[in-house]
Amino acid sequence: xxxxxxxxxxxxGSFALxxxxxxxxxxxxxxxxxxRNAAKALELGLVxxxxxxxxxxxxxxxxALATPxxxxxxxxIKLLNHIExxxxxxxxxxxxxxxxxxxxxxxxxxxxxxxxxxxxTEYSGPEAAVEGAFRGCNVVxxxxxxxxAEAVATVEGLFRTIGMSVMEMSAEKHDLHAAYVSHISxxxxxxxxxTVLEKERESETILNLAGGGFESTVRLAKSSTDMWLPIxxxxxxxxxxxxxxxxxxxxxxxxxxxRDNSEELRRIILRxxxxxxxxx
Amino acid sequence: xxxxxxxxxxxxGSFALxxxxxxxxxxxxxxxxxxRNAAKALELGLVxxxxxxxxxxxxxxxxALATPxxxxxxxxIKLLNHIExxxxxxxxxxxxxxxxxxxxxxxxxxxxxxxxxxxxTEYSGPEAAVEGAFRGCNVVxxxxxxxxAEAVATVEGLFRTIGMSVMEMSAEKHDLHAAYVSHISxxxxxxxxxTVLEKERESETILNLAGGGFESTVRLAKSSTDMWLPIxxxxxxxxxxxxxxxxxxxxxxxxxxxRDNSEELRRIILRxxxxxxxxx
Numbered sequence: 001x002x003x004x005x006x007x008x009x010x011x012x013g014s015f016a017l018x019x020x021x022x023x024x025x026x027x028x029x030x031x032x033x034x035x036r037n038a039a040k041a042l043e044l045g046l047v048x049x050x051x052x053x054x055x056x057x058x059x060x061x062x063x064a065l066a067t068p069x070x071x072x073x074x075x076x077i078k079l080l081n082h083i084e085x086x087x088x089x090x091x092x093x094x095x096x097x098x099x100x101x102x103x104x105x106x107x108x109x110x111x112x113x114x115x116x117x118x119x120x121t122e123y124s125g126p127e128a129a130v131e132g133a134f135r136g137c138n139v140v141x142x143x144x145x146x147x148x149a150e151a152v153a154t155v156e157g158l159f160r161t162i163g164m165s166v167m168e169m170s171a172e173k174h175d176l177h178a179a180y181v182s183h184i185s186x187x188x189x190x191x192x193x194x195t196v197l198e199k200e201r202e203s204e205t206i207l208n209l210a211g212g213g214f215e216s217t218v219r220l221a222k223s224s225t226d227m228w229l230p231i232x233x234x235x236x237x238x239x240x241x242x243x244x245x246x247x248x249x250x251x252x253x254x255x256x257x258x259r260d261n262s263e264e265l266r267r268i269i270l271r272x273x274x275x276x277x278x279x280x
Numbered sequence: 281x282x283x284x285x286x287x288x289x290x291x292x293g294s295f296a297l298x299x300x301x302x303x304x305x306x307x308x309x310x311x312x313x314x315x316r317n318a319a320k321a322l323e324l325g326l327v328x329x330x331x332x333x334x335x336x337x338x339x340x341x342x343x344a345l346a347t348p349x350x351x352x353x354x355x356x357i358k359l360l361n362h363i364e365x366x367x368x369x370x371x372x373x374x375x376x377x378x379x380x381x382x383x384x385x386x387x388x389x390x391x392x393x394x395x396x397x398x399x400x401t402e403y404s405g406p407e408a409a410v411e412g413a414f415r416g417c418n419v420v421x422x423x424x425x426x427x428x429a430e431a432v433a434t435v436e437g438l439f440r441t442i443g444m445s446v447m448e449m450s451a452e453k454h455d456l457h458a459a460y461v462s463h464i465s466x467x468x469x470x471x472x473x474x475t476v477l478e479k480e481r482e483s484e485t486i487l488n489l490a491g492g493g494f495e496s497t498v499r500l501a502k503s504s505t506d507m508w509l510p511i512x513x514x515x516x517x518x519x520x521x522x523x524x525x526x527x528x529x530x531x532x533x534x535x536x537x538x539r540d541n542s543e544e545l546r547r548i549i550l551r552x553x554x555x556x557x558x559x560x
Contacts, residue, residue, distance in 0.1 A: 118489055138488050167488060180480045181490045185497040188468050190552035191533055195526045197554055200460045206558050208418050208447060209398055210461045215559055216496040217465040222556045225549040229542060236537060243534050246475045247527060253471055254523050257516060262509060269505040272473035276502045278486050279495055 004029035004060035008041035012066030013129025018162040041126040065091040070230035073102035080108040095234040096171035124224035135163035179238035193221035284309035284340035288321035292346030293409025298442040321406040345371040350510035353382035360388040375514040376451035404504035415443035459518035473501035
């Protein structure tokens, strides 16, 4: 089986490494809009050969889209326009509603599998690809009822072999949950970074004083704008709901601190501590 | 040299382990207001012997305070009331202004060294003590000009031996910087946790979907209210300044997202990315 990965950055590059490690593809082809990234991916051995996007469906049995989410719907349509019955197209993007709507009535929709492997780091580009990525994490498959059962089984098989657990849910539910457990974390990190950079002019001091706590809450602020801006735009309404609630809760904390309302502050912290039950 | 640690939790317990590992004390005594914690610390081998607080200055050459910051000033005064010229009292608390003011005119102020080792985890109690804590981190010493040079040298020696780098600054400057690089991170984590818990009823889903990003931004929300509430109260005005700026920056982001102002969103993310230069 030959696989072509479109988008050779953090996700696509790491997926290539995982496929190779588990001998899941005879040959791995790669596509990237940036000639520099394509060359780098080849140099790093992520892919065996770089091809033009238009060749993807000619050379591969499975084409995986790992580009920024604003580009996925159109690329998905173009690929579906050119595939044979036995081929499969999948995407690995962080939002699902917009994509699933755009492709919903395509005559080859049944050959598409919409996925979101819940893994990432704050780094980007082919150099950010890491071995062992995805292992132990979950992958969400959306609207599987619209995909051929055999295509879903093949894609699930790939993800299971590289160490992931498969969950299925609607695209709508996925985007709502993703706003809570992924997208808002990136926003709070970006804004924490801008706040500290705005006020704390002495960057030497930040560097020296920052303990592990600061680093862990702010590390996502290193994340790429090319990847995240499209996610925020595509999941705008869910994110705005979460963001309004987050700001509301911050205001409650701020007022309690201003008014020396220790009981309220204690209540908030104890409530937050309940996250212990949910995280390991 | 005998050392007595008052407060046998995360910080005091880890300090005891570090002292022992580097053979910095002949005998390590421990004090804890909770008989359970004191017994646990003894059982875990953190300390050689548990004593009453009143005995601390009788048995030890150096007494280290590692209790919640609201209790440190009074405990410091009580210890200074009973020490000999050759003894040293130090504290390891996360705020410094209030403490330094309270002890400022004490006749034995010169035997006190105010410190803040910039290390911690989200866990608490004697069981949270870990070997190798503090190593590679910075410790801030405040108002060293009010301490005997020999006492400062002794305390710096202890911290250097356990692997820390020493920085000196005023208590005022310390508290301002700590608000930015430590205290605000805890607040954003607490509030992120309450927001998600408030809205996301399906905790099974959080558990399954949450990738490393969510976990790292929210892990500080597991932190103890006994430790953090007093820090927030003591550093109230600095924290309120940071918090207002943080909420202001969040509102700018929210409005840009509502109005589809991609240029503004991109500007914010690129600005946040500058944190890359500061963190490793």
